[in-house]
Amino acid sequence: MSDPIIKTEQLTFRYTTEEGVAPVVLDGLNIAIEAGSFVAVLGHNGSGKSTLAKHMNAILLPSGGKVYVAGMDTADEDLLLDIRRQVGMVFQNPDNQIVASVVEDDVAFGPENLGVPSAEIRRRVDEALAQVGMTAYTRHAPHLLSGGQKQRIAIAGVLAIEPRCIVLDEPTAMLDPVGRREVLDTVRRLNREKGITVVLITHHMDEAAQADRVIVMNDGHVASDGKPADIFCDVEGLRSLGLEVPEPVALMHELRQTGLDLPLSVLTVEECAAALYPILTNH
DSSP states (O other): OOOEEEEEEEEEEEEOOBBBBEEEEEEEEEEEEEEEOOOEEOOOOTTTTHHHHHHTTTSSOOOOOEEETTTETTTTTTGHHHHHHEEEOSSSOOOGTOSSSSSHHHHHHHHHTTTOHHHHHHHHHHHHHHTTTTTGTTTSHHHHHOHHHHHHHHHHHTTTTOOOHHHHHEETTTTHHHHHHHHHHHHHHHHHHOOEEEEOOSSSSHHTSSEEEEEEETEEEEEEEHHHHHTTTOHHHHHHHHOOOOOHHHHHHHHHHTTTOOSOOOSHHHHHHHHHHHHHHOO
């Protein structure tokens, strides 16, 4: 097993308020993200999942405990640029990340700020746009693109920095189903073909089901952590945390209540159909 690219040790965090002491948002978290993995983080609003994401490239620093990125302590100010070269962030609203009036200029923004030479920037921009399937839009105005296309441009802008890990904080929350699929297909391809570590913060269960590993947050703690099929088997446990399960699992769960012997480990429509087919043909 390789060394984790992101590791938290007893990570504690609370926001400071004008009133003084605020409630603890993260409470003694110990999490290790393996390089090259695809991890989804779930949790109800206020569970701490977005706060955790912002610790992964030092947007936020711990109130207590430690966060390490590729072995570097995020609290060390001298390492901040190196840390952000390792881990790129993609946020919920792509409009907040797009800074230029032409797509290629927007993608070039990150490497330019890092002082990358012009010829190398050109190569990185072309490669990043190709990786997200947006080469044809190089000279387009970002504000004329669809939501899914804008989010893919935001991902390209992060890729141009050549990070080892991308953290995406609810990147499909503002998108229609087509845009959601575009973004998720892009992320999965980057993970599988390029070996980029992906941490996906999401409230869409079908997105989490496509990850290698699911971490469920609840009130600043890790409620459960494991393979998607194992996590989503606990239908009642997840519902008690205010979360749902993927639709195929929910259907299997309902049918099991009627006495049918069906697995809860099905995560896709195809697996669901395969499980139901023998029962339907026998009847």
